[in-house]
Amino acid sequence: MGFKSKLPHTGTTIFTVMSALAKEVGAINLSQGYPDFDCDEALKSLVGKYMAKGMNQYAPMRGVNELLDATGSKIESSYGLSLDAREEITVTSGAAEGIFSAITTIVHPGDEVLVIDPAYDLYKPAIEINGGKLVVYSLRAPDYEIDWLQVGKLVTPRTKAIVINTPHNPIGRIMSGEDMSALQDLVVSNGLYLVSDEVYEHLVFDGFRHESALRYQRLFERSFVAFSFGKTFHATGWRIGYCVAPAALTAEFRKVHQFNVFSVNTPTQYALAEYLSDPQHYLSLPDFFQEKRDFLQEALADSRFTPLKSRGTYFQLYDYSQISDKNDVEFSREMTTRYGVAAIPPSVFYSKPDENERIIRLCFGKTKETLARAAERLCKI
Ligand SMILES: Cc1ncc(COP(=O)(O)O)c(C=O)c1O
Structure with missing residues (x-):
């Protein structure tokens, strides 16, 4: 069509790509940054209350x-x-x-x-x-x-x-x-x-x-x-x-x-x-998520993934250089399709990625059951 794109270098985000791949192959999705548990029932009822009030x-x-x-x-x-x-x-x-x-x-x-x-x-x-x-x-x-x-x-x-x-x-x-x-x-x-x-x-x-x-x-x-x-x-x-x-x-x-x-x-x-x-609704969050971070780290302690420091967010970077020399995009795909756990390759966040980094991002904002199942798979690698 000869259409002049305003964002010629932009494609579908990696989050959409990895989540779709995880769904396709039935992998546990630790890629995209959202919880796999629901929000508070009390908050949902409040939305209902105000809808009902017109x-x-x-x-x-x-x-x-x-x-x-x-x-x-x-x-x-x-x-x-x-x-x-x-x-x-x-x-x-x-x-x-x-x-x-x-x-x-x-x-x-x-x-x-x-x-x-x-x-x-x-x-x-x-x-x-x-x-x-x-x-x-x-x-x-x-x-x-x-x-x-x-x-x-x-x-x-x-x-x-x-x-x-x-x-x-x-x-x-x-x-x-x-x-x-x-x-x-x-x-x-x-x-x-x-x-x-x-x-x-x-x-x-x-x-x-x-x-x-x-x-x-x-x-x-x-x-x-x-x-x-x-x-x-x-x-x-x-x-x-x-x-x-x-x-x-x-x-x-x-x-x-x-x-x-x-x-x-x-x-x-x-x-x-x-x-x-x-205020407890938000003041309780640091402990709630720190527990999940520590739970995942402990569950992966015997794996060949090495955690980097995570002081905030619900993301944790892991070094996988003891497992594979593939770059992070290939390794994330392999983790999803072969090992059944979807991850995000951090290189997509860079304009100029470091080709030598062997690091993936996992989202620990998930239930303990999900994290335990994912860790079980990752420990076998
Ligand atoms: C760093 C960062 N900023 C902004 C957003 C978007 O936040 P929201 O869902 O409120 O638009 C995200 C979502 O993943 C994020 O990770």
């Missing part, structure tokens, strides 16, 4: 006040930031829409945007579709440390923004206080904007705290911070999250959001507002 028409473009206010209180108790919730929070169709709309709000054609590889697969197409130019800083195994001096050297007069993700998918790295101070200096001194993807904010382990961009006042003044109710409350299919930004930035963000999705489904907004009144 809350079924368009919600306000920014979100219903009840949810904005409840989210503002959650942010204040979690991160000590007091917001004007109705002017600085926007309910989005998943964090994905928040990130896409934030990037669209910021990036003009020709702007450079710094991205840290490995990077969640949404950031790069979102930058490119807006005419931005990617500038990539790569983290490498096994430590994945960020050298902020080197990141700073990538800044040019055309640099407009930087995208970060903490806790980080796929490597399970969390930003430290020192990282965030260095990031704040970089952003403020160069007049950049920050898009901070914090969908795994409550999945931080080993007693560490989540270093949200919302904790750093000078950084927040230049930030769009994306969160996900879907990830937090095991309801990824509901497509609901929120984006937090100072009022002036939120006003610009909403111009994009309103013509992108207009607003997010109404009954889940009321349901979440009520559900948030009990």
Whole structure:
């Protein structure tokens, strides 16, 4: 047809590919990042309650006040930031829409945007579709440390923004206080904007705290911070999250959001507002998921997979160099089709993968039964 694609290098995401393959061959799916258990019955009944009450028409473009206010209180108790919730929070169709709309709000054609590889697969197409130019800083195994001096050297007069993700998918790295101070200096001194993807904010382990961009006042003044109710409350299919930004930035963000999705489904907004009144619903999450991480690690202790450090998210990287010399894409396929456990190859998160890395990503956000069955298969390899 001679159609000129706006994203000529983009195909179907690896998550869709691996999940479809897992289904086809009947493998246990530890690839895609969603739980195989249901969300809380109490939350489902609340959605039913508000549907029955007739809350079924368009919600306000920014979100219903009840949810904005409840989210503002959650942010204040979690991160000590007091917001004007109705002017600085926007309910989005998943964090994905928040990130896409934030990037669209910021990036003009020709702007450079710094991205840290490995990077969640949404950031790069979102930058490119807006005419931005990617500038990539790569983290490498096994430590994945960020050298902020080197990141700073990538800044040019055309640099407009930087995208970060903490806790980080796929490597399970969390930003430290020192990282965030260095990031704040970089952003403020160069007049950049920050898009901070914090969908795994409550999945931080080993007693560490989540270093949200919302904790750093000078950084927040230049930030769009994306969160996900879907990830937090095991309801990824509901497509609901929120984006937090100072009022002036939120006003610009909403111009994009309103013509992108207009607003997010109404009954889940009321349901979440009520559900948030009990903080235990999210404060219990670190222990809940850390137990799963430790369970999988113990179950694989006698296998030939070696775990890398995972301090956050529900992902764990495993080195398989004692098993195979195949690259991670081939090995992930082999794991799925031959050994019956689907995994994700981290190389797909890189613009320039390291050909020598022999690492796969497993999702431990699953029931113990699923993890035990998967581990049994993996221990036989
Ligand atoms: C790092 C990261 N950011 C954003 C998202 C998208 O979140 P949501 O489902 O709320 O759109 C995901 C989903 O897997 C993710 O892993």
